Amino acid sequence: MIEIRWHARGGQGAVTASKILASSAIRERKYAQSAPDYGAERAGAPLRSFNRVSEEPITLHCMVLRPNIVVVVDPTLLKTVPIFEGTDENAVIVVNTDKTPSELREYLGVKGRKIYTVNASAIAMEELKKPLMNIPMLGAISKVIDALVSIESVEEDIKVTFGKKISQELLDANLRALERAYKEVKGE
Amino acid sequence: MKGWKNLEIGAVITEPGSSTVYKTGEWRAWRPVFQRENCIDCMICWVFCPDSSIIVEDNKVVAIDYEHCKGCGICAFECPKSKGDNESKKALIMKPEYLFREED
Amino acid sequence: MAVRLMTERKVVPYTGNMATAEALRQINPDVVAAYPITPQTEIMHFFANYVANGLVDTEFMTVESEHSALSAAVGAAAAGARAMTATAGPGLALMWEILGVASGMRLPIVIPVVNRALSAPINIHCDHSDMMGARDQGCIMLFSENAEEQYDNVIQAVRIAEDERVRLPVIIGMDGFIISHSIENVSLLTDDEVKKFVGKQTLTHSLLDIDNPVTHGPIAMADSYMEFKRQQREAMMNAYKVIREAGEEFAELKGKKYEHIETYKTEDAEYILIVMGSAAGTAKYTVDGLREKGEKVGLIKVRTFRPFPYYDVVDVIDASNVKAIGVMDRAETFGGYSGPLFEEVCTSLYTRGKIYPITGIVYGLGGRDCNLNHIEEAFDVVKRKAAGMDVPPVTYLNLRV
Numbered sequence: 001m002i003e004i005r006w007h008a009r010g011g012q013g014a015v016t017a018s019k020i021l022a023s024s025a026i027r028e029r030k031y032a033q034s035a036p037d038y039g040a041e042r043a044g045a046p047l048r049s050f051n052r053v054s055e056e057p058i059t060l061h062c063m064v065l066r067p068n069i070v071v072v073v074d075p076t077l078l079k080t081v082p083i084f085e086g087t088d089e090n091a092v093i094v095v096n097t098d099k100t101p102s103e104l105r106e107y108l109g110v111k112g113r114k115i116y117t118v119n120a121s122a123i124a125m126e127e128l129k130k131p132l133m134n135i136p137m138l139g140a141i142s143k144v145i146d147a148l149v150s151i152e153s154v155e156e157d158i159k160v161t162f163g164k165k166i167s168q169e170l171l172d173a174n175l176r177a178l179e180r181a182y183k184e185v186k187g188e
Numbered sequence: 189m190k191g192w193k194n195l196e197i198g199a200v201i202t203e204p205g206s207s208t209v210y211k212t213g214e215w216r217a218w219r220p221v222f223q224r225e226n227c228i229d230c231m232i233c234w235v236f237c238p239d240s241s242i243i244v245e246d247n248k249v250v251a252i253d254y255e256h257c258k259g260c261g262i263c264a265f266e267c268p269k270s271k272g273d274n275e276s277k278k279a280l281i282m283k284p285e286y287l288f289r290e291e292d
Numbered sequence: 293m294a295v296r297l298m299t300e301r302k303v304v305p306y307t308g309n310m311a312t313a314e315a316l317r318q319i320n321p322d323v324v325a326a327y328p329i330t331p332q333t334e335i336m337h338f339f340a341n342y343v344a345n346g347l348v349d350t351e352f353m354t355v356e357s358e359h360s361a362l363s364a365a366v367g368a369a370a371a372g373a374r375a376m377t378a379t380a381g382p383g384l385a386l387m388w389e390i391l392g393v394a395s396g397m398r399l400p401i402v403i404p405v406v407n408r409a410l411s412a413p414i415n416i417h418c419d420h421s422d423m424m425g426a427r428d429q430g431c432i433m434l435f436s437e438n439a440e441e442q443y444d445n446v447i448q449a450v451r452i453a454e455d456e457r458v459r460l461p462v463i464i465g466m467d468g469f470i471i472s473h474s475i476e477n478v479s480l481l482t483d484d485e486v487k488k489f490v491g492k493q494t495l496t497h498s499l500l501d502i503d504n505p506v507t508h509g510p511i512a513m514a515d516s517y518m519e520f521k522r523q524q525r526e527a528m529m530n531a532y533k534v535i536r537e538a539g540e541e542f543a544e545l546k547g548k549k550y551e552h553i554e555t556y557k558t559e560d561a562e563y564i565l566i567v568m569g570s571a572a573g574t575a576k577y578t579v580d581g582l583r584e585k586g587e588k589v590g591l592i593k594v595r596t597f598r599p600f601p602y603y604d605v606v607d608v609i610d611a612s613n614v615k616a617i618g619v620m621d622r623a624e625t626f627g628g629y630s631g632p633l634f635e636e637v638c639t640s641l642y643t644r645g646k647i648y649p650i651t652g653i654v655y656g657l658g659g660r661d662c663n664l665n666h667i668e669e670a671f672d673v674v675k676r677k678a679a680g681m682d683v684p685p686v687t688y689l690n691l692r693v
Contacts, residue, residue: 022475023305032305035474038417057477059573061438061470062663192519192526197459198398199520200497201507 002148003064004051004141007083008073011043013134017073018049020138020161024153025053033058046081053148069148071141072096073120073133078108089113094141094185096120096133101188116144118185127177128170135174139181151182208256212239216259218282222252226269226279233263233280259285297347298483306478308436308471311443312378312404313338317348318486319450321402322373322493325353325364330416331468332380332406358383362390362401369399370508372498374450376401380468381408384422388429394461395430395524397509400453400493401461403431404446407569407622408468409658417659418468420569423597424623424632430524432462432531433598435568440478442466444550445595447481448538450490455538457530467570469659481546489545528599535596552601554593557583558612561590563674566605566637567620568594571655571662575620578667588613589671594633602640609641609648616649616678618670620689622656630654630686651677655689666690 004021008014015036022034033052039045050064066086072078072095083093089112097104101115120136128135135158142151155175162171196202227249234242234249241257243250252263264270264280275281298318306314312335316324324343326336343352351368355361361377368375379387384405394401408422409415423433432452436442442464449462466472481489497506512520532552539550556576558564567575572593582589592608594601609617619638621631628635630652638650653670656662666689677683 019305019475026303026305026475026477029303031477033474033476034305035470038469038473059438059576060664061467061474061570061573063661065663065665189515190519192522195516195519195523196497197523197527198396198497198508199510199512199516200397201510202497202504204505206507 001052001054001056001058002069002145003067004053004069004071005064005067005086006049006051006071006073007077007081008047008049008134009043009077010045010047012073013132014047014073014137015049016161017134017138018051020154020157021051021141021149022053023161024149024157027153027157028149030055030149031058033060035063037063046077067091069094069141069145071137073137075121084110084113087113092116092144094118094137094144096137098122101186105188114187116140116185116187118181120181123177123180123184127173127180136177136181139178140185143182143185144187151178154178211255212258213253213255216254216257217285218259218261219254219285219288220252220257220259220261220263221281221283222249223279223281224250226277228269228279230268232266232268236262236266238262298480301480301482301485303477303479305475306439306443307334307473307475308439308442308466309334309406309473310338311439311478312446312466313342314480315443315446315486316376316404317342318481318483319374319376319402319447319490320348320487321350321376323351323353323365323368323375324377325355325361325368325375326377327355327358327361327379327383329358329380329383329408331408331472332378332383332404334472335378335404335406358386359390362387362394362403365401366390366394366397366399369394369401369495370397370498371500372493372495374454374493375399376403378404378406380406381410381416381422384426384463385410388426391426391429391431391461393509396520398459398524398527399461400450400459402446402449402453403461403463404442405463405465406468406472407465415658416468418470418570418622419657419659420465420622421624421657423463423465424625426463427598427632430460430528431598432458432460432528432535432596434462434464434535434595435597436464436466436471436595437570437572437593439466439471439474439476441550442471443478443480444542444546444548447486447489448535448542448550451538451541452531452535454493454495455530455534456494458527458534460524460527460531465569470570479546485545489542532596532599532601535599550595551604552594552596553604553608554595555608556591556593558590558592558608560588561612562588562615563618563671563678564590564592564609564612564614565618565620565653565667565670565674566592566594566633568597568633569622571620571622571667574662574664575667578664578671581664582668582671587671597633597636600636600640602636602643605637606640606644606646610646614648616651616674618651618653618674618677620653620655620670622654624654624657649677649680651683652686653689654686660690662689
């Protein structure tokens with residue numbers, strides 16, 4: 001079972017991204033959960049969302065305590081919320097930042113863990129013209145963890161989720177953002 | 189009375205109009221006495237009676253249904269022929285029920 | 293006529309609210325009356341979409357309160373319609389008066405409830421105070437562990453409610469946000485399968501049957517009120533059988549068996565936890581972990597809270613090697629010895645002459661997280677009780693001191 005914790009701010013689409021992730025995994029006949037940690041919903045407030053993906057049925061119904069993957073959608077959260085909480089040396093940290101993984105490691109002063117970075121804000125602004133970093137972050141994590149979910153399933157799910165709600169133009173922009181982050185995510 | 193196994197489920201009443209078998213006239217402490225000779229058949233008592241106890245035949249008030257009349261007195265209060273003090277001129281007069289019933 | 297949408301079985305990524313709305317669509321009730329309250333609102337958002345798109349034949353009524361929502365359902369059900377509503381927490385509290393009307397009039401209304409804490413302080417998150425507050429209002433009560441169970445339970449509830457031996461409202465609870473707003477794998481039946489399973493509503497004494505006029509909801513004074521209450525007790529006792537029958541028939545259809553209780557590794561268990569709702573899933577996982585360490589622990593999940601399956605619970609406890617029992621309540625009984633589930637379990641044991649060390653555990657109030665560590669803590673309390681140590685009547689899990 002892979003457990004994921006998302007850190008974002010309200011309005012950045014992290015809850016939607018977490019739902020798309022679970023939904024794409026279920027599309028691949030895996031078992032998955034997406035559980036947002038609902039608080040007072042207000043734009044800009046730090047929020048968390050959780051995912052579990054497994055080959056076996058999942059019975060757990062609690063918050064993720066020891067995430068295998070931590071996704072930081074908003075770089076301003078890096079030092080304001082405990083992003084490493086519950087992680088061990090093998091945890092994977094995927095961060096939206098313009099820094100390289102080694103620069104980020106130095107900035108955070110952390111040892112161990114695998115750090116990946118992607119400039120999702122830049123991708124979002126270029127492709128979507130809005131600071132919606134959720135879809136690029138999905139592209140990045142589907143690259144980083146092979147066993148999680150394939151980019152094709154995520155693409156398919158974005159089409160189903162957004163299909164009728166947004167214009168073809170915007171849908172294409174989202175898919176381009178997904179693709180770019182998938183290619184541009186950097187490891188150490 | 190029926191036991192719990194035989195009563196209708198959910199207290200549904202399946203017999204239409206069964207309220208007529210419920211003799212509410214038993215509750216009466218005051219009785220409206222009808223004096224036909226003073227009645228002008230204006231039907232105001234018939235309209236106001238909350239228990240449909242004014243018996244009308246061929247557009248004429250003929251009697252009071254004492255099986256269901258609860259003795260509320262609305263008929264006598266509303267009757268245009270029953271104002272004032274002169275009882276002999278009234279169409280409806282409220283009198284204590286004990287005058288008409290034998291002692292138990 | 294409603295359009296068929298689901299022609300083959302599917303496993304879908306659904307939240308509990310989506311699964312409930314899907315069940316409602318497939319049941320295609322005649323009347324649904326509802327008032328929005330978090331976290332139930334979504335169910336009716338989805339369902340209103342189905343209505344607007346002509347996917348159901350339902351008369352959808354948006355009313356001015358939960359009291360009115362259930363009142364409208366009562367009227368519709370008395371008229372012979374298959375009526376439903378849905379609510380949560382304080383909404384169920386506002387329905388409270390009419391719950392007794394619905395059960396007293398013996399109307400088979402199906403009420404999915406998203407369990408939410410009661411105010412004050414205001415809290416929108418999960419606990420079972422809402423349903424526990426309504427537990428003696430004469431409604432059948434089922435608790436679901438996950439989104440799929442909620443879907444399955446709502447479908448079965450129609451059959452249970454409308455069975456002529458029962459004819460009572462059914463409340464089906466799922467944990468607010470934890471289940472209602474979380475995506476999980478949900479295996480759906482086809483529209484035809486659901487339609488066939490729920491069958492046709494065959495109500496006698498419809499208010500709209502002008503050839504056989506009836507009166508619903510009359511007065512019953514001291515000379516007959518008690519007889520009608522005795523009938524309700526009988527209906528609840530019948531419901532015990534009917535819920536089991538519906539579960540067996542549902543198992544034939546879907547392959548997943550639903551019973552009054554679900555047991556998990558209790559056969560040789562020395563320490564048993566009893567729990568309802570989503571925490572049962574977390575507890576199963578914890579039991580597996582503790583078993584790997586060689587600890588003899590087990591779990592009983594109660595699905596049917598009303599009628600309470602007192603025989604089933606005691607039989608399972610009796611067949612185990614139990615040294616002590618912990619009953620986990622997601623609700624308080626202030627001033628009582630312990631929570632409502634605790635009291636039911638104790639009564640079940642005592643009346644069968646079975647006395648075991650037993651302790652009450654209150655957890656998850658107002659959405660407080662209950663994770664593996666907390667379930668382990670609960671087992672520790674049970675072990676202390678078994679060892680004869682001093683344990684308070686109620687232990688609060690995950691409480692700041």
